Amino acid sequence: MASVNLEKIVKTYPNGFEAVHGVDLEVRDGEFMVFVGPSGCSKSTILRMIAGLESISGGELKIGNTVVNNLRAKERGIAMVFQNYALYPHMKVYDNMAFGLKLAGLPKQEIHERVTQAAQMLEMEHLLDRLPRQLSGGQAQRVAVGRCIVKRPEVFLFDEPLSNLDAKLRASMRVRLTELHRELRERGEPSTAIYVTHDQVEAMTMGERICVLKDGTIQQVDSPTTLYDRPVNAFVAGFIGSPEMNIHPVTVVAYDGGLGVELGDTLLPLPANFAEVLRNRIGQKVQFGIRPEHIGTPQSVLGAVQHGSLATVKGTFRLREHMGNEVYTHFDLGGHEFAARIPTDFAVEIDRAERGQPIELSFIMGKAHIFDVDTGLNITLSALPAV
Amino acid sequence: MYESKRLGYLFVLPFILGILAFNLFPFAASFALSFTDYPLIGSPTYIGLENYEKMVFDDDLFWKSLTVTVSFAVIVVPARLAVALFIAQVLNFKLRGINFFRAAYYLPTILGGSIAISVLWKFLFQQKGLVNIILDTVGIDPIPWLASERYAVWTIVALNTWQFGAAMVIFLAALQGVPKSLYEAAEIDGASFWQQFRNVTLPLITPVIFFNMVMQIVNCFQEFNAPYMITEGGPLYSTYFMAIYIYDEAFKYFNMGYASALSWVLFFLIVSIAGVLFWSSKYWVFYSGEKEKAR
Amino acid sequence: MSGSKTMGALPKRRLPSNAEVLRTQRRERISLALRYIILSVVGLLMLYPLFWLLGASFKSNQEIFTTIWFLPKDLTQLLDFSAYYNGWMTRTEFTFATYFLNSFLIVVPRVLVTLISCTLVAYSFARFEYPGKKFLFSIMIGTMLLPPIVLRVPQYLMFKELGMIDTYWPLILPSAFAIDTFFTFLVVQFLRGIPRDMEEAAIIDGCNALQLLWHIVVPLLKPALISVALFQFIWTMNDFIGPLIYISTVEKYPVSLALKMSMDVSGEVDWANIIAISIVALLPSLTVFFLAQRYFIEGATSSGIKG
Numbered sequence: 001m002a003s004v005n006l007e008k009i010v011k012t013y014p015n016g017f018e019a020v021h022g023v024d025l026e027v028r029d030g031e032f033m034v035f036v037g038p039s040g041c042s043k044s045t046i047l048r049m050i051a052g053l054e055s056i057s058g059g060e061l062k063i064g065n066t067v068v069n070n071l072r073a074k075e076r077g078i079a080m081v082f083q084n085y086a087l088y089p090h091m092k093v094y095d096n097m098a099f100g101l102k103l104a105g106l107p108k109q110e111i112h113e114r115v116t117q118a119a120q121m122l123e124m125e126h127l128l129d130r131l132p133r134q135l136s137g138g139q140a141q142r143v144a145v146g147r148c149i150v151k152r153p154e155v156f157l158f159d160e161p162l163s164n165l166d167a168k169l170r171a172s173m174r175v176r177l178t179e180l181h182r183e184l185r186e187r188g189e190p191s192t193a194i195y196v197t198h199d200q201v202e203a204m205t206m207g208e209r210i211c212v213l214k215d216g217t218i219q220q221v222d223s224p225t226t227l228y229d230r231p232v233n234a235f236v237a238g239f240i241g242s243p244e245m246n247i248h249p250v251t252v253v254a255y256d257g258g259l260g261v262e263l264g265d266t267l268l269p270l271p272a273n274f275a276e277v278l279r280n281r282i283g284q285k286v287q288f289g290i291r292p293e294h295i296g297t298p299q300s301v302l303g304a305v306q307h308g309s310l311a312t313v314k315g316t317f318r319l320r321e322h323m324g325n326e327v328y329t330h331f332d333l334g335g336h337e338f339a340a341r342i343p344t345d346f347a348v349e350i351d352r353a354e355r356g357q358p359i360e361l362s363f364i365m366g367k368a369h370i371f372d373v374d375t376g377l378n379i380t381l382s383a384l385p386a387v
Numbered sequence: 388m389y390e391s392k393r394l395g396y397l398f399v400l401p402f403i404l405g406i407l408a409f410n411l412f413p414f415a416a417s418f419a420l421s422f423t424d425y426p427l428i429g430s431p432t433y434i435g436l437e438n439y440e441k442m443v444f445d446d447d448l449f450w451k452s453l454t455v456t457v458s459f460a461v462i463v464v465p466a467r468l469a470v471a472l473f474i475a476q477v478l479n480f481k482l483r484g485i486n487f488f489r490a491a492y493y494l495p496t497i498l499g500g501s502i503a504i505s506v507l508w509k510f511l512f513q514q515k516g517l518v519n520i521i522l523d524t525v526g527i528d529p530i531p532w533l534a535s536e537r538y539a540v541w542t543i544v545a546l547n548t549w550q551f552g553a554a555m556v557i558f559l560a561a562l563q564g565v566p567k568s569l570y571e572a573a574e575i576d577g578a579s580f581w582q583q584f585r586n587v588t589l590p591l592i593t594p595v596i597f598f599n600m601v602m603q604i605v606n607c608f609q610e611f612n613a614p615y616m617i618t619e620g621g622p623l624y625s626t627y628f629m630a631i632y633i634y635d636e637a638f639k640y641f642n643m644g645y646a647s648a649l650s651w652v653l654f655f656l657i658v659s660i661a662g663v664l665f666w667s668s669k670y671w672v673f674y675s676g677e678k679e680k681a682r
Numbered sequence: 683m684s685g686s687k688t689m690g691a692l693p694k695r696r697l698p699s700n701a702e703v704l705r706t707q708r709r710e711r712i713s714l715a716l717r718y719i720i721l722s723v724v725g726l727l728m729l730y731p732l733f734w735l736l737g738a739s740f741k742s743n744q745e746i747f748t749t750i751w752f753l754p755k756d757l758t759q760l761l762d763f764s765a766y767y768n769g770w771m772t773r774t775e776f777t778f779a780t781y782f783l784n785s786f787l788i789v790v791p792r793v794l795v796t797l798i799s800c801t802l803v804a805y806s807f808a809r810f811e812y813p814g815k816k817f818l819f820s821i822m823i824g825t826m827l828l829p830p831i832v833l834r835v836p837q838y839l840m841f842k843e844l845g846m847i848d849t850y851w852p853l854i855l856p857s858a859f860a861i862d863t864f865f866t867f868l869v870v871q872f873l874r875g876i877p878r879d880m881e882e883a884a885i886i887d888g889c890n891a892l893q894l895l896w897h898i899v900v901p902l903l904k905p906a907l908i909s910v911a912l913f914q915f916i917w918t919m920n921d922f923i924g925p926l927i928y929i930s931t932v933e934k935y936p937v938s939l940a941l942k943m944s945m946d947v948s949g950e951v952d953w954a955n956i957i958a959i960s961i962v963a964l965l966p967s968l969t970v971f972f973l974a975q976r977y978f979i980e981g982a983t984s985s986g987i988k989g
Contacts, residue, residue, distance in 0.1 A: 053571050055707075074577035086572040090590040090673040099586070100576030147572075389878075394891050395810030399818060402803040402866070405859020410825055413836035420835065474724060477717050490975045491725045497971050497978065501920040502938040503960040506945055507735045510957060517734050549728065553982055560983035601827070609831050612922045616942060630831055630923075637835050638927055647835050654832040661827060 002064045002077070002154030002192045003029045004050060010058030011045055011216070019045055020216040022059065027155075027194060030185050032178070034207030035196045038239070041213040043196045044159055050194065051157050052076050063154055079148035080157040084164060085140045087132040087147075094128040097147045114150040121180065122146050138169045145177070149184075156181075156193040162202065170202070178206050200240055204228070212236050230384060234376040237289050237369060243328060247289040248336040249373065252281045261288050261370070264334020268311045271366050273383045278370065286379065287371040292328070294367040295340035297349065301362040311363045317353040327351070331359060421648035427641040438648035448624065448632065449649070455540065456629045456653075460607040463547045468599055471551040475558035476588075489559065493552035504546075505616035509533065512542045512617075536625045539618045543626055546613050554599045561595040562588065593672040601664055608657050629653045739765045739958040768952070769959030772944060776933060778959060781940035788850050788925075788936055789918045795858035796865060796914050797907055803860040804869035805895060809878070826863045838927060852928045853921070857914075865910045868981060872906035873899070909981030912974055916967050937963050 004027040011020035019042045027033045035043040048054040050061060052073030061069050068076045087096050094115060101111045119125045122142045132140060141161055148156055161177075162170045184191040197203055203210050204224045212219040212227065212235075220232040224240075231237035237245050250261035250268075259275040259282070260267050268288070270278065278286075296304075298312055315331035315338065327347040329340045340361060342350060353359050370380045388394065421438055423431035442449045474492060478485055498504050511517045512532040519529035532538050565588060573583045611630040614620060620627040620635075629649065637646035730752070737752035740760050753760075770778045807819055841852045860866050884898050900907070922938045929935060935943065941963055944956055971978060 051571075051575065053574070073571075073575045078575065080572070080575050082568045082572060084566065084568055086566065086568040088569065088572075088586065088590075099573075099578075103577040103582065147576075151576075388885050388891060388894070389809050390811060391891075392810075392812040395806050395812035395815070398802045398806035398810065398891075399815075401799045401858070402806075402822070402860040403818070405799075405856060405861045406821060406825065408840075409837065409856045409859065409861050410828065410833065413833040413840065414828075416836035416839070417832050474721075477720050480714070480717055482714070482717060482721075486975075488721050488725060489979065490971075491729060493975075493979060493982075494968075494971065495728055497916055497967060498964055500917070501964065501967065502922050502941045503963040506941055506956060506960045507731070509945075510735065510738075510953065511731055517731065556979050556982050605827055605829060609829050612920075615922075616945070633831055633834070634923070634927075637838070643835055643839070650832045650835065654829055657829050 002190050003027060003062075004155055004192060004194065005062040006046070006050075006059065007062070008059035009046065009049065009056060009061060011042070011049060011054065012057040018216070020049075023216075023218055025211060025218060025221065027192060030191045032181050032191075032193045032195065032206065032208045034203040034210045035194065035213060036198065036200055036203035036207075036210055036239070037213035037219075039198060040215070042216040043198075043213050045216075046213075047157055047159055047194060047196045050155070051078055051080050077154035078157055079151045079153035079155075080159065081141070081144045081148055081161045083160040085132070085144040087140060087143055089132050091131075092128070093124070093130050093132070093135070093143050093146075096132070096143060097150050100147070100151050111150075114152075115146075118146040118149040121149065121183070122176075137165050138173060141165065141173060142176075145180070149180075152190065154190050154192065156191070158193065158195040160197055161195075162197070163199075174202060174206055201242065204240065212239060230378075230381055231369065232378055232381065234287055234289065234371040234378070237371070237378070241291055241293075243292050243339045243341070245289045245291045245369075246295075246336075246338045247287050247371070248334075248338075249285055250288040251285055252278050252283065254282050261286070263288065263336065266313050266334045268313070268363060268365065269309055270368075271309045273385075274365075274368075274370065274380050277379055277383045281379075285373050287373055287376075288368065289371060290363055290365075290368040292339045292341045294364040295338065296342055296362055296364075297346050298360055298362045300343055300346035301364055304364045309365045311365050313361055313363065314358045315361050317350070317357045317359045318355060320347075320350055320353075329359075329361075331361065333361075417647045418651060420644055421651045423644040423647075425643035427643055431644060434644070438645050439652075441645070442648060442652065448627070451624050452627045452629050452632045453656075455625065455627060456608055456610070457656075459540065459544065459610065459628065460604055463544055463607055464600060464603045466544070466548050467551045467554060467603060468596065470548060471554035471599070472558050472596075474551070475555050475562055476584075478555075478559055479562040489556065492555055496550045496552035499546065499550040500612060502612065502616055505613050508542065508546050508613070509617040533618055534622055536623045539622055540626050542617060543610070543613050546617075547607070547610070554603065557595055557599060558592065561592045565591050590673050594674055597664070597668050597672045601661055604660055604664070605657055608653060735957055736961060739954050739961060741954065763958075765954035765958035766962065769944070769955035769957075770962065772940075772947075772959075774932070774943075774947070776935075776940075778937070778940065778962070780933065781935055781937045784934055785919060785936040785938075788853050788921075789915055791850075792854045792857050792918050793911050793914045795854060796860075796862055797911060799858050799860040800862070800865045800869050800910060801895070801900065801903065801907065804866050804873055805899060807866070807870045808873035809881075822863045822866060825861075826867065834923075834927065841928070847928060848930050848934065849928075850934075853918075853924050862914065865914065868910060869903060869906050872903065876902055905977065905980070908974065909977045912970060912977055913981060915970060919967055
């Protein structure tokens with residue numbers, strides 16, 4: 001079957017610029033792996049190296065048990081969905097899907113079987129006779145996916161396929177693609193998939209495992225939940241989750257109750273397990289991170305007591321954004337800007353607050369993270385309860 | 388202001404006047420004159436279809452000239468397009484100096500229409516000109532290019548093909564407009580270089596091929612400068628293009644009526660060929676332009 | 683899974699990755715080298731005749747007819763401009779000074795009126811709305827395909843009636859009416875690509891149409907207008923059949939007719955002279971081309987692509 005193995009993969013451009021610095025990764029057979037990261041992190045470059053569209057400057061790439069560095073794209077058993085669909089504009093949908101099979105010399109009957117089967121799976125049998133310019137964005141993307149399915153590749157590659165679609169369509173296509181993947185896997189067909197996106201929502205909802213990249217290096221490879229709960233550094237912590245995690249510089253201080261962090265003139269007490277790892281950092285500056293969903297009003301967090309200590313603070317209200325079931329609340333604390341997600345039912349006071357007015361908020365400290373100022377590494381990772 | 392019809396008409400007025408005076412009126416007049424005998428002195432005399440009858444049944448020179456013109460176009464247009472496309476394809480690469488080459492190939496087109504180049508070209512093909520000197524060094528006997536009925540027209544063909552630059556520049560721009568991801572998708576589908584050329588490149592540049600083809604045919608049929616200067620329509624009328632025939636009849640022999648008839652036949656021929664091309668275009672020209680409404 | 687062979691089954695072999703990288707690099711380099719070779723060979727074939735002719739203007743007749751290499755054997759001959767002098771002076775009563783002046787007397791006015799009329803007409807097509815606009819525009823496209831040869835005879839007769847034979851008027855006047863539809867088309871396409879924002883701001887500021895045209899639109903059109911001027915310059919300098927039909931006095935000959943005359947007059951004897959003066963005749967076009975290549979190529983491609 002088809003796993004994908006990257007061993008010390010390097011990409012250096014002719015002008016000397018090294019874009020990818022020795023990447024190691026194993027994508028398991030049948031897995032749906034997402035590459036995510038900000039623009040310029042080289043996620044597309046790595047995908048294209050796997051595809052064979054870019055040359056590999058160093059390291060070894062294996063698909064299955066075969067080293068494929070020296071194989072051309074068509075020999076690697078891959079299929080790719082492009083961001084702009086790349087459908088042959090002068091061929092009908094049927095011919096677009098059949099093109100690769102025709103080149104491979106498959107008999108007409110089998111081509112017909114495969115194409116109709118894929119069309120059924122994607123609910124687009126009625127589109128087979130159309131030209132690409134007669135398709136909507138979503139339909140065109142489905143055809144691009146269909147073109148891949150008929151080839152029965154070992155590995156599916158997706159290069160930001162949903163970026164060109166509007167928000168609503170993106171949401172429904174996400175579901176469709178994920179279901180398609182599960183269906184293929186249940187049938188026992190090869191279904192290893194590598195999916196590149198810059199949208200962390202897509203990554204979190206679609207990926208079985210996510211590989212977070214920054215500047216050509218892997219930051220962390222884990223399941224969505226693990227990435228969310230146990231980010232390995234400040235970058236990953238800030239990248240995953242929306243709105244972004246609040247990360248600000250604080251000083252570690254000791255007080256008679258234990259250890260805490262000082263944010264401006266506010267003291268935030270730390271839970272006991274954190275205190276263990278921070279003992280030798282008293283007086284030092286560190287980065288304090290807490291997700292907006294882990295900040296609430298004193299009433300709204302009452303159910304979260306089991307997650308560790310709560311800290312109640314007085315912040316200065318700045319702005320609220322109504323999201324329906326939640327209110328994104330922006331406030332200042334200790335000279336820094338924070339965002340909190342407060343369930344609407346508990347946000348009555350927030351609703352009435354005026355800019356500059358003090359409001360009461362509660363931090364679920366057990367869900368906070370402490371990062372090293374220089375390396376960005378998550379110091380409190382080891383202090384989290386074992387999974 | 389742009390809704391003002393008055394201003395719109397005002398600005399386009401020169402064109403309307405010009406078209407009427409210099410195009411439509413002469414166009415109609417030329418048609419009318421073709422049915423007359425008009426030796427410039429005196430007035431035109433109506434003679435019905437006599438000019439056309441004479442042309443078709445009595446005028447060997449007409450048929451000779453027509454054959455020369457048509458076979459010229461049939462050879463030169465594909466040759467020029469093929470060379471232009473080939474060179475454009477070679478140039479379509481991240482080459483350093485691409486601008487230099489592009490300018491170098493375009494230069495002949497710029498100079499080519501001039502009399503100076505015709506003079507120089509005539510000189511190249513002299514009995515002892517550069518072309519024969521080169522042939523001599525590779526052991527081929529010198530060819531009497533300009534004096535031979537067989538070979539004279541090839542000097543004109545060479546001159547015209549030399550001017551592939553304009554078409555090449557247009558092809559190059561078209562090639563650069565083909566999205567790279569299509570080639571990549573074809574690569575993954577397993578297409579070889581030629582298969583990619585046939586299935587990705589060619590279909591997408593058919594509009595440009597079509598445009599070039601039509602413009603070139605229209606131009607080839609009116610070829611005048613080179614044959615007039617280099618071979619003077621000879622030897623033995625082997626380069627007596629229709630444009631020269633029309634010129635001679637009108638401005639050398641002052642048979643205005645007959646000249647008009649000839650020019651109308653030429654015009655009709657050009658229009659028919661262009662018409663056939665336009666009609667055929669819906670079968671092989673592919674416009675990947677506007678998106679149609681999704682159903 | 684159906685029993686058919688999976689497309690894309692992988693061959694089982696192991697190769698170190700370095701060999702592959704080197705192999706692709708080598709393949710890419712060979713492809714690049716091949717391209718350069720083809721381009722250079724073709725370029726040489728294309729341009730060598732010009733070099734050879736240039737060299738021939740410095741050689742004796744004997745040497746011209748025997749050597750392929752373009753430079754004269756005796757390089758000091760490159761300093762001998764006698765062919766140029768003789769060619770320029772011609773053996774007639776007029777020198778090429780007169781002929782070049784005539785050419786400019788035709789070219790300069792023609793370029794000017796072309797620029798003005800094309801701008802006005804293109805402005806009308808690209809910005810204004812009025813009934814019949816589409817019809818007029820398609821007529822414009824149609825005349826681009828109309829072979830001028832059909833119109834030669836009647837136009838001649840018309841100018842004869844107006845008493846303009848043997849003057850430069852027939853060569854300049856039609857261009858004043860935007861008859862060179864290729865240029866109008868070029869400017870229209872260019873103008874269509876420019877958003878109206880600045881013009882609308884100026885209208886709000888109170889500009890009338892002519893002010894708008896002169897202060898806002900024309901500056902924006904500069905690249906297109908330069909292309910038009912360049913092309914019209916070259917085409918008019920090269921125009922042969924026009925002057926041939928209308929100009930009969932030698933004194934009024936432009937360079938194109940004068941060259942033909944030189945050819946007729948001289949025999950086998952004065953090849954170097956003829957070549958020399960032909961090269962000189964090419965100089966204005968050459969200079970213009972080298973100074974403004976970009977505008978030529980952009981003008982040519984934009985008309986071709988949109989067409």
